Amino acid sequence: MSFQLTSSAKNTQLLGNVLSLYMSNDNLIHTNLSFVIDIIVNHRLFNETREPSEDLASVYRKWTVRLNSLLQSKNVAARWCGITLVRVTCENSHTLLIANAKTWSAQLLGFVGKAEPLIIHQEAIKALSFLFSYTVDKPELQREVATPNLQRYNQLLLQLGRKQDLLPIVLSALTANVKCFPSTSRHISDQVLQLCLSCLDGSRDLDEKTIKEANKCVASLYNAGGKANMAEVWRDSLLRLIGSVHVCLDRLFDTIDEESQEAELPKAYPFLPVSHDYVEAFPVLLKRIQLVQECISTFLTTSTTIAVGVPVVHLVDLICRIYNVFEGSLMRDYKDKTEFFTLMMCLPALHLSTSKMFTSLLYCSGQEMMRYSKLFSRILLRLLSEHKNKRTLKSSAYKLISLCLEKCGYAFGENIYKQLTIYILQDLLVVQHKAASIVNTSGQQKKSHKKRRTEVTNSDSLSNKLISASSTDVQVAALDTLATLLNVFGFAMENGQRSSVDGTVLSRLIQVIQPSNMTDEEIILVKAGLYQCLIASVSHPIETQASILPHASRLFAAGVNDQSHELQTLCKKGLNVCDLITHSRLPPIQRVLPKVSPAVVVTAQELAEEESEVEEEEEEVEEEELMEEKPVEETKEIKSVEITPVSLPTIVKPVTLPPVQKEVVFQVIEEVVEETKPVEEAKLVEENKTVAKVTEETKLVEEVKSTETIDISVSTAETTVAPVTNVSDDEDLDLDMPMIDMTGPDSDEEDDE
Template sequence: MASHPLKSLLQLQLASDTSSILHLSFVLSTLSEDFLLPSPHLQKWTSRVTSLIRSKDVGARWAGICIAYRTSTLSKSTMTEFAQSWAGLALSILTKPEPLPLLNASIRYLRHVLSAAIDVPELQRQLATPTVPKFSQALVSIVEKAADYELKALALGALKDMVILYPSLNRASSSSITAMCHQILNGSAPQRTNNLLLHNTARLYAVLHYTGGKVGAANLWKKSVDETLQCLWAALMGLRTTFPANNNNNNNNNPPSSGPAYDDPVLNIALNLDRLQCSAAALRSLLRTTIQRPVQVPIGRIMEFCLFLLSCTAKEEKEGHVDAAVRALEVAIVPELLSSACDLLCCLAKTVQHRLTPYVSRLVVMITYHLEQKHRPERHCALLQCIQVLLSNSLPPSSELSSTRLVKNILLSLMPLLPTQSDAYSGETGSGQSKKGRKRRRDYESDEVFKLSKDVICSSIAEGNAILCALDALQVAMRGAEMQSAIRSLACRAMLSSSLSLTAMPRSSLSQDVHLHSLVHAKVNRMCLELARGTTSAMSRSLSLVLRSTVTEGNGHTMQTKLQLQQEVDLLLHPRSPPLVRPLPHVEALSLFRAEESNEELAARTSLALATAYDANIMDVVDPIMVTPATEPTPHPVPTHLPMSTPEITAPGPNSILTPVPASQKVTSLITKAPTKTSADILPAISSRQPAKSQLPPSSSQMELMVEPRFIPVVVDDEEEEMPDIDMESDSDG
């Protein structure tokens, strides 16, 4: 007959203190619920655990606390029976200067036992009532005296749980806990407050109102919010000493806890910046916490502070004498103020949601201004996340101008996804081009001729996150917002072009992280699908997008993905479902072809440095003499290539090539009036202008060039042959 598992562990692994420390990991992984069922060996097991906790060896005490924690987790009956004795031993360990592993194990054990005792009235009366106040005071002492940040964070987390579970038992120690939180949230310099310590302190500070009971909790929460706002204003004013003063009533109030001041401006600025970030983290935790009764959130005061942060720029300067060193330091931290404003706005928008709608229009204008400036990818990503959260949790802005300006700036962040003209040239090399076309193209080649490799689009993680944030922001910005039809059409074309270019783009060329390509491609396809679901006619042309969205990469199908795909297919199979109320454009309103592009969309596309396939072909056939300006040209960014399919249209007659067409008749003649002669009729007339060795039909780029209504270049022969006379009265069919 096999022996009991507990008997084997007691005889072998736990035979001595040294073997208990050596085989602790095996004991903890082997122990299970079946081992702790009532048996004669269970009493020996608990006696051995108690002896290990009482041992003089530090390692044995640590092993005993770990085994007691594992035993209490697996068997609640054993925990209830021996919790009072084991908890007393663990509490005595916290009052002594013990090693870090032993302190961590004791805190975890006491937090588990006291949390599990909340639903056992007898255990709560015998264990929790006398132990919780002593445990809270021990945790406060550890936070104030310990040097290890992980131990402090663990103690703060356990203290937060005790305040939530036993608010009345912690009411007497609430003043000491509040003072400890103020000391940490007051900041430090020159070294910043540890992030782990900061977030755990902010979470503890946000639940201290529980100690006031159901009646006083709301007042304590409101008091904490007011004190935090005062600290924010005081820290911000300390960072804007060289800028024009702001007449704000909140600036005259002193913070509840004034920290040390330094004579060195570097330390003062570092201290105020850390105070600002700590107070902002505390305010975000206060907004996310739960309150037993309804309270009034001071949205106006919080928004006043956020708007002031967003209005902080490096261009203003106070009149009079200004210390150059202080000025340089305060200008350098302006991006930090912008990041704090974005984080605070995101939290506020998720908390109050549509109640933030009166401020959305002003916020969109200010954030759009910052998007137009040059920032690091991390700051740019924070701005895009803020826009996405604001528009997702509130109504869209009523101003058409601000929405249009916002979408244009978001599109600029997505330009790296589109292929450049050099990529288009490399893809078309050797594909049916004449020798003369390749010769003219070499006139425009530069250092890229000697470049054998291609740079990665997203060279860092922050740049990849910025692309993902821009896609999310663009999707929300185009959902129900009023904007110019030309910009909406241009955004749809850019998304379709991105979907095409991502399909042919290698994963490694987008980012070193190959999973980023799948995430970006999936987001682009979902956005294209959403833009195509406007009407029944639009959905009937979107079957390919729906089928492409069903192909997933990476982790495979999930239940959420299957449900979403089912809804998308149902929209195609059941066109009589209630129509969508979103003001999405019809597919006829989108200029998917060059001939349908309006002047407004052309101007918007030119301002964004976007080029079509036609523009790329123009560079191949136009002589450099015709496009070179008289003055020195200014450097332009490399325009991005938007691949578009050109509809099959007929070419104009020879008269339209030799005679310029008025600007008012160029577009209408292309759409409403068809030419009388086909392209086959004018081939002899065009080929007669070429040398004898090039009597082949013109390429597609040359044909597209000849039918372009806006610009008709004249092809000049290299050999300067004299043009033969053309008999206009002769029959071309003859």
């Protein structure tokens, strides 16, 4: 028979089983602790239910009684389990925490103040830190639990901080108290700072977790400075850390001929003095510089509750001072050479820790570092040149360059791309070595021309070429930097360098025989970087250079079938990019049109208007052709109009008239034409057979009136019409004038005389 319990009944049943089956024996409870915690968390046994139940409340009371009995047990393991279960209960039940916070905090504080084993102290500090931080936004609970116990709790933490094993948990608890209760922690801020500085001194080796907690604690102490001075305290703390590094460098660079410092160095924290002997002092100083630089990085990368000012100038000066000391630096006069060479041994570690601090500054400041683009480019190029045979430092320099390209952008790329391209191509170069034949060089070799047995004559080592490449870390870092360079500055590179870069990437991807000094996993990493560079190159082309798009498409298509899932994903991404670029209707890259042919936007309405205009022009041309084919019919229709004939008197003798009288003749002709207009219009109205025919006749009559008025008025008796010619209007007036003898009898008599 199956049945389903309600939520409260289920929690009651499960918690009762846990109490009776797994928590009844103090000696065995530690073996079942992880199992009990899993049940509480997975089934949410302390989840607040809407339907209150007396049975569930009864089980909760039994649970509380059992935890209190475990806290008072004489068995250390049972006490440890009780403290752990108290913390888990407080994390999962608000009701039980409110009801028992005062009692449990007093009991846990007693464990911190007593001489207990390490595990008891660690678990009690964790539980108290959660209890006190839970009361931050609950004033009533804070007055009952946190306020009466915090001062004693902080003093106990400082006492436990003397134990190196408890340092991480103690520093973490102090950091939480300073953030949550700054006014209560203000009187212990100096003691907390001294505890943190003792961890950053460099005189003892501490684990990484302790160093991180110490850095976080120092970075949080500005909260105890008061609301009005929090920003100033934060900046002053950071400047003191910078000054502490400068003090260490003064002793470390004692044998170096440095440039004089113009600006005054900031004050330093009071670290313990080091030995005068450089053999003992240098390891401590180097360790101290590395730890303080990590603390500076924590300051720059930790969020703050207020706006603070970062001393960028002081940080850049510190970075430049460290990077300006290298193996080629000059030594001061009258200094110990052994100390100088000992310093040279410390430089790689010093440069590496400075690179980490430099990275934090770039992440913190971002584009504000653009004004230092030229300075950073010179420094980083020199680092690449100096550390060309040091794998770790060269990879670090490449990563710094890539980050500078991302943060500073085009300005940094313009200053560095030429030399950077040369270094990258050198690191991506694959060298082929021809194996030399092995010859017996023994002094007892005879003059016989026979082959010696000791000579290798048919071995594979004589024919196979050994292929080697740079370290995988260096190649991957160089490829990442190259991809970033192409994304930021690829479109502005010179044609020669861009061709070299594209050719190198293509040749490495096409290469069949892989370097012999690389494993399969390393080959996949390098190929992934090459595909990233190819995608960046295709996405940022140069207009004046031939595109590598066809080659890239083939390589991506072939790489889709690769065994590595990572390479398959990259090749699919590359194919999508190539498809977008070659898409006929969706080009992702907008090319700039030349100024000679600007872009013209044509709307649909304009296209329709242009089509209508073309159709009208075609109709007009057809009409003109029809008119030229039927000239005789049109003339007959014109002559059908009755025109009153005008006869001019014939003069026997020609009379020579002055040129002015020619205008009178044209006036007479125009008057005759005007008289004929009403007669022509009346006749046309009578013969109006069709609308189309009338319109054609009226157009034709108007043309005749305007161009051939003289022919209509004067030579009406003629039956033929002059052929159509391409002569201008002025020439027509002269050619079509009738031959009239204007000479009179007087002129003839004068000629006879």
